[in-house]
Amino acid sequence: MSFLICSILIPEILRVFTVGGNMNLLVECISTLLLHLLVMVKMINCISNLETEKELLMQIESHRKFYSSAPEVKVLNSYANRSRTITHVYIYYIYATTVMYMGTPMVPKILDSILPLNESRPTIFLYEAEYFVDRSAYKTWILLHSYVVTPLPATVVVAFDSLYFHLAEHACSLFLIASKRMERLAQDMEFWKSSDQIISAKRDDVGDAVVLCIMQHMKALKFADLLRTAYTKALFFILGINMLAMSITGFQTITKLDEPSEAIRFGCYTIAQLIHLYFLSWPGQRLMDHSQRIHSAAYQGCWYNIPVHLQKLLILTMLRGSKPSVLTAGGFYVMSLQSFSLVLKTSASYFTIIKLITVRDDLQKIIACVPILALHSLTITKMLNCLFSIEQNKLLLLEIQEDWQRNLSPGDVEILEKNANQNRVITHTYIYYIYATTLMYLMGPMVPKVMDVLVPLNESRPALEIYQTEYFVDPEKNEIPILIHAYVITPFPSTIIVAFDALYCNYVNHACSMFEIVGKRLEAIINDIDEIEHGLTPISEKSIHNSLKECIKQHRKSLQFAHLLRMTYSKCFLSIVIINTVALSITGYQVVANLGETSEILRYGTFSIGQIVHLFFLSRPAQKLMDQSSRIHWSAYQGCWYRIPIRSKKMLILIMIRSGKPSILTAGKLYVMSSQSFARVVKTSMSYFTVLLSMR
Numbered sequence: 001m002s003f004l005i006c007s008i009l010i011p012e013i014l015r016v017f018t019v020g021g022n023m024n025l026l027v028e029c030i031s032t033l034l035l036h037l038l039v040m041v042k043m044i045n046c047i048s049n050l051e052t053e054k055e056l057l058m059q060i061e062s063h064r065k066f067y068s069s070a071p072e073v074k075v076l077n078s079y080a081n082r083s084r085t086i087t088h089v090y091i092y093y094i095y096a097t098t099v100m101y102m103g104t105p106m107v108p109k110i111l112d113s114i115l116p117l118n119e120s121r122p123t124i125f126l127y128e129a130e131y132f133v134d135r136s137a138y139k140t141w142i143l144l145h146s147y148v149v150t151p152l153p154a155t156v157v158v159a160f161d162s163l164y165f166h167l168a169e170h171a172c173s174l175f176l177i178a179s180k181r182m183e184r185l186a187q188d189m190e191f192w193k194s195s196d197q198i199i200s201a202k203r204d205d206v207g208d209a210v211v212l213c214i215m216q217h218m219k220a221l222k223f224a225d226l227l228r229t230a231y232t233k234a235l236f237f238i239l240g241i242n243m244l245a246m247s248i249t250g251f252q253t254i255t256k257l258d259e260p261s262e263a264i265r266f267g268c269y270t271i272a273q274l275i276h277l278y279f280l281s282w283p284g285q286r287l288m289d290h291s292q293r294i295h296s297a298a299y300q301g302c303w304y305n306i307p308v309h310l311q312k313l314l315i316l317t318m319l320r321g322s323k324p325s326v327l328t329a330g331g332f333y334v335m336s337l338q339s340f341s342l343v344l345k346t347s348a349s350y351f352t353i354i355k356l357i358t359v360r361d362d363l364q365k366i367i368a369c370v371p372i373l374a375l376h377s378l379t380i381t382k383m384l385n386c387l388f389s390i391e392q393n394k395l396l397l398l399e400i401q402e403d404w405q406r407n408l409s410p411g412d413v414e415i416l417e418k419n420a421n422q423n424r425v426i427t428h429t430y431i432y433y434i435y436a437t438t439l440m441y442l443m444g445p446m447v448p449k450v451m452d453v454l455v456p457l458n459e460s461r462p463a464l465e466i467y468q469t470e471y472f473v474d475p476e477k478n479e480i481p482i483l484i485h486a487y488v489i490t491p492f493p494s495t496i497i498v499a500f501d502a503l504y505c506n507y508v509n510h511a512c513s514m515f516e517i518v519g520k521r522l523e524a525i526i527n528d529i530d531e532i533e534h535g536l537t538p539i540s541e542k543s544i545h546n547s548l549k550e551c552i553k554q555h556r557k558s559l560q561f562a563h564l565l566r567m568t569y570s571k572c573f574l575s576i577v578i579i580n581t582v583a584l585s586i587t588g589y590q591v592v593a594n595l596g597e598t599s600e601i602l603r604y605g606t607f608s609i610g611q612i613v614h615l616f617f618l619s620r621p622a623q624k625l626m627d628q629s630s631r632i633h634w635s636a637y638q639g640c641w642y643r644i645p646i647r648s649k650k651m652l653i654l655i656m657i658r659s660g661k662p663s664i665l666t667a668g669k670l671y672v673m674s675s676q677s678f679a680r681v682v683k684t685s686m687s688y689f690t691v692l693l694s695m696r
Contacts, residue, residue: 008149009036011129018130027248029128031269034245038238039153042160045234052230053163059223060170066219072177079173080166087162090279097272098154102126104265105143124262126150161279167227168283168327174220175290175325181213182297182317210313217294217317224287224325235280236330243343246273277340284327284335285669295321295658296559318657341670371590371607374583378576379493382500385572392568393503399561400510411524412517419516423509427502430617437610438494440602445483501617507565508621508665514558515628515663519635521551522655526635548651555632555655562625562663574668576618577681584611584685615678622665622673632659 012033019025046053067076108121123139126146135142249270256262295318327335386393404416525547590604633656665673 008129008145009033009040011131012036014132015128015130019128025128027252031245031248031252031266032126032128034241034248035153035269038241038245039156041234041237041241042156045231046160049230049234052226056167056223056226056230059226060167063170063174063219063223067177067216071180075173075177075180076170079169079176083166083169087158087165090165090275091158091162093275094154094158094272097268098150100268101265102147102150104262107260124265157276161276164231165279165283167230168287171220171224171227171325172283172286172290174216174223175287175293178213178216178220179290179293179297181209181216182294185209185213214313214317217321220291221320221325224291228325228327232328232331235327235335236333238280239277239329239333239343242273242277246270246277246344249273274344277343281335281337281340284339285337288324288326288334288336291325292321294318295661315653315657318654322657322661337668338670371583371587371604374579374586375493375607378579378583379496381572381575381579382496385569386500389568389572392564396507396561396564396568399557399564400507403510403514403557408517411520415516415520416510416513419509419513423505427505430505430613431498431502433613434494434498434610435491437606438490440606442487442490443602497614501614504569505617505621507568508625511558511562511565511663512621512624512628514554514561515625515632518551518555518558519628519632521547521554522632522635522652525551545651548655552651552655555658558629559658559663562629566663566665570666571668573618573666573673574670577615577667577671580611580615581681581685584608584615584682587611588685612682615681619673619675619678623675626662626664626674629663630659 012029016026016029016033019029064076067073105124105126108124112120123136123143125135125139125142129142129146131138131142249266252266253263253270256266329335333339408416525544587604587608591601591608594601594604667673671677
């Protein structure tokens with residue numbers, strides 16, 4: 001197999017040096033050359049890591065014997081079946097893409113038979129390779145060689161990727177088993193009201209359960225570390241080749257749209273590269289998520305009810321579980337969905353700018369249409385999220401109602417009311433601003449009419465449309481009905497946006513209030529200890545212990561609320577951030593490009609500022625949530641916490657460990673909603689409209 005792949009790789013390398021100054025031909029040579037280099041990297045990795053892969057497979061065999069209970073076997077089988085299904089779909093797709101790619105040389109032959117020309121259409125070769133012979137005279141042999149070799153790279157790719165995916169999924173199943181066991185232990189803790197009950201009834205059982213859970217976690221960590229070692233070097237080269245190949249083939253696809261056979265060939269190749277990279281990144285993301293589950297599982301139960309020496313074991317487990325197991329490329333690039341999006345953005349930016357230059361004549365029309373289309377797409381996205389998240393919204397509102405009806409101290413009520421009033425002022429200001437921006441945007445078409453009255457010209461000024469739309473009628477003859485339709489529709493997107501954003505802001509504000517309450521309670525406990533001069537009595541120790549228990553329960557509820565909030569908005573935010581970036585880039589360009597037209601500046605300027613305010617309004621609450629959830633860590637650290645009894649000190653340490661990881665809101669797990677990310681999006685949008693402006 002290596003010989004056959006080298007038999008095409010060497011002619012491809014020679015072809016690169018013989019194409020001269022033909023840039024298009026050079027690009028085409030490099031795209032297929034990179035594919036075969038990627039295949040060679042995977043083959044070399046398999047050969048050089050043969051012993052490591054044997055060890056991984058032997059560990060899987062030993063795990064099958066070690067995990068013998070019905071729930072554990074069910075998890076292993078479930079993940080194995082899931083992995084089998086996904087890899088089969090992936091294999092079918094790769095081979096289908098290969099067949100489509102191999103079919104392109106047949107297109108000219110078929111067209112010559114169906115739609116003959118005065119001369120035969122030129123032959124399409126699968127690869128640009130240099131054999132130092134007359135290609136026309138030996139085209140049959142060259143094509144035959146290509147057809148023999150082409151299935152081999154596809155086979156190597158699916159074999160390497162399938163094994164990688166199976167191993168990563170098995171690692172995920174090991175972490176899930178350890179997490180499930182920890183969750184069952186946490187559920188048992190709910191029934192234990194004091195450590196005395198454990199000592200008298202289940203001390204040995206609890207100890208064995210904790211030790212077994214730690215052993216399972218260690219097995220999962222060992223397997224994940226071995227998996228990372230086996231693939232880290234290969235993934236580094238694969239990532240670099242993949243990004244370069246995707247940029248080149250993407251460029252080839254969009255520059256050959258007038259040649260359907262070529263566009264299909266390189267389009268399939270580009271999509272295959274994209275799916276290939278996603279297929280390598282997704283298991284890395286799943287491994288990260290699964291490895292962190294044990295951290296949350298250990299914290300969720302009433303761990304403060306178990307003996308102190310077992311609490312120490314849980315602390316070590318939580319400390320290790322807070323650091324996710326990752327798969328890396330070369331030790332510095334983490335295989336995850338966030339990294340996948342970064343590579344995709346980098347690859348796409350190259351050929352997108354090249355293509356924009358080629359459509360300069362039509363670009364102005366496209367730019368005029370996109371902002372409003374983006375606005376309405378954003379509105380539809382928010383409506384769909386509300387429809388598909390009705391149950392989650394009900395749960396969030398019920399949680400808020402329950403928190404307000406709970407027995408709260410005057411200080412807790414003051415925090416809730418203070419934050420609620422502040423949030424009410426902010427959301428009202430935001431609502432007024434959005435509607436004012438909408439009104440100013442609606443005034444745009446009125447400016448030419450007013451100017452015709454105040455400063456008349458020899459002819460009427462051209463009418464401005466609120467939206468660039470196609471009604472298949474004469475816009476001038478039907479100007480009034482079109483404007484009426486636009487004026488009727490325009491307030492609805494604004495209403496949907498402010499309703500969605502105001503509700504979201506209220507949710508986040510409540511989560512911040514609950515985290516602040518927990519922090520204040522912890523500070524109060526620490527301050528009470530500081531005021532005790534002659535040591536703690538058994539009664540005061542018990543009071544502190546019970547107060548810490550209540551803090552932990554409230555902290556857990558706050559974390560659960562924040563998690564539900566993140567799940568409700570994560571997917572929606574991904575679309576919103578993308579749409580916002582595109583709209584901000586284009587409207588910013590429109591403002592700068594129309595500096596001499598007052599009505600256009602007014603219209604697009606308010607739209608651009610509205611987009612910035614909109615994105616900031618989504619990012620600011622998320623930043624506040626991160627800050628408030630992290631502040632608990634410092635609240636627990638202030639004061640003489642070292643004077644707390646040992647039993648209570650363990651509880652405080654666990655709170656500090658968990659609160660050291662802030663609660664975040666994400667956009668599809670790819671983008672963290674925060675002030676820093678907001679600044680990055682604005683910067684990216686500015687760079688895009690600067691590029692557009694330079695093309696004028």
